[in-house]
Amino acid sequence: MELNxxxxxxxxxxxxxxxxxxxxxxxxxxxxxxVGRNIDADAEATxxxxxxxxxRCEVIQAxxxxxxxxxxxxxxxxxxxxxxxxxxxxxGGPANGGLLEITPEMxxxxxDIHVHAIFYLCRAAIPHMRSRQGGAILLISSTAGxxxxxxxxxxxxxxxxxxxxxxxxxxxxxxxxxxVNCIAPGVIRTRFHQHMTPxxxxxxxxxxxxxxxxxxxxxxxxxxxxxxxxEYITGDTLTIDGGLSMRIA
Numbered sequence: 001m002e003l004n005x006x007x008x009x010x011x012x013x014x015x016x017x018x019x020x021x022x023x024x025x026x027x028x029x030x031x032x033x034x035v036g037r038n039i040d041a042d043a044e045a046t047x048x049x050x051x052x053x054x055x056r057c058e059v060i061q062a063x064x065x066x067x068x069x070x071x072x073x074x075x076x077x078x079x080x081x082x083x084x085x086x087x088x089x090x091x092g093g094p095a096n097g098g099l100l101e102i103t104p105e106m107x108x109x110x111x112d113i114h115v116h117a118i119f120y121l122c123r124a125a126i127p128h129m130r131s132r133q134g135g136a137i138l139l140i141s142s143t144a145g146x147x148x149x150x151x152x153x154x155x156x157x158x159x160x161x162x163x164x165x166x167x168x169x170x171x172x173x174x175x176x177x178x179x180v181n182c183i184a185p186g187v188i189r190t191r192f193h194q195h196m197t198p199x200x201x202x203x204x205x206x207x208x209x210x211x212x213x214x215x216x217x218x219x220x221x222x223x224x225x226x227x228x229x230x231e232y233i234t235g236d237t238l239t240i241d242g243g244l245s246m247r248i249a
Contacts, residue, residue, distance in 0.1 A: 002229075005030070006085040007030065007086070008030045008032045008085065009033045009073065009086070010022045010032060010033070010090060011036075011090055012035070012036065012089075012090035012140075014035075014036035014039065014043035015046065016090070018090035020220060022057070023221070024218075025225070026050045026055040029055070030055070031055065031056045032055070034046060034057065035062050036091075037061070037062070043059065058081060060072075065116060065120075067120040070117055071124040075124065083131075085134075085135050086136050086228060087138070088137075088140070089121060089138070091113065091117060093113060095109070095114075095155040097151055097152075097153070097154070098153055101151065110155065110158050111157075115161050115162070118139060118165055122137060122169060126178065129176070130176050134179075135177075135179075136178070136181075137169065137179070138183060138228060139180070139182045139183070140162075141163055142155075142159040142184055142185060143241045145160035145163065159184075166180045166182040166237065180235065181233055181234060181235070183239075184239045184245075185239075186209065186215060187214050189215065189216050208244055210242060210247065214242075215242060220240055223240050
């Protein structure tokens with residue numbers, strides 16, 4: 001897919017991996033709409049970085065775990081920018097706690113943010129992509145969706161669901177030339193991992209990650225671009241974790 005002139009919607013696009021994706025897509029010539037539940041200083045920094053590239057950036061405040069708001073941000077993107085070719089669902093957040101610790105409300109909230117939002121967004125986005133004879137959808141999973149980690153049962157469940165959703169959608173919409181893929185990052189240098197204690201960081205870098213370093217949002221964005229641009233990849237999940245998920249000891 002040639003990205004120059006394409007239109008992309010990035011949920012969670014105000015910071016972290018979503019912001020890195022928005023900036024990378026803009027640098028390739030795409031017009032972007034970034035969606036966040038809060039438009040704060042991080043969002044403003046992302047907007048300015050995109051506009052400094054001479055590209056158009058629309059900002060939409062929405063909670064995509066609500067069906068009407070997910071549909072609104074998709075339709076607003078198409079109206080403001082003239083269509084929709086690319087959807088990146090990067091919105092998310094931690095869901096900590098073991099089975100006996102989390103509440104039913106926390107469990108359902110994790111599914112609303114990470115899984116149900118995809119259902120709402122894709123239902124709204126597919127007709128726009130069909131009208132443009134194709135498109136690309138990218139879901140952001142995690143190595144946590146493949147590995148068992150203590151006290152993160154809800155996060156593991158929702159991230160484990162995304163590769164299966166990607167495969168199902170990829171099969172369903174291949175005849176429309178709409179590709180659906182998934183990225184599974186490991187420990188990336190974002191706000192999401194700032195809560196780690198020094199002991200946890202030492203454990204990760206010295207004992208769990210073979211490359212002995214964290215990844216960066218820019219490295220993940222590079223992989224996102226490669227998957228979106230390559231028109232012969234669909235229904236796949238690509239891992240970027242420094243070797244974390246290949247370890248057995």
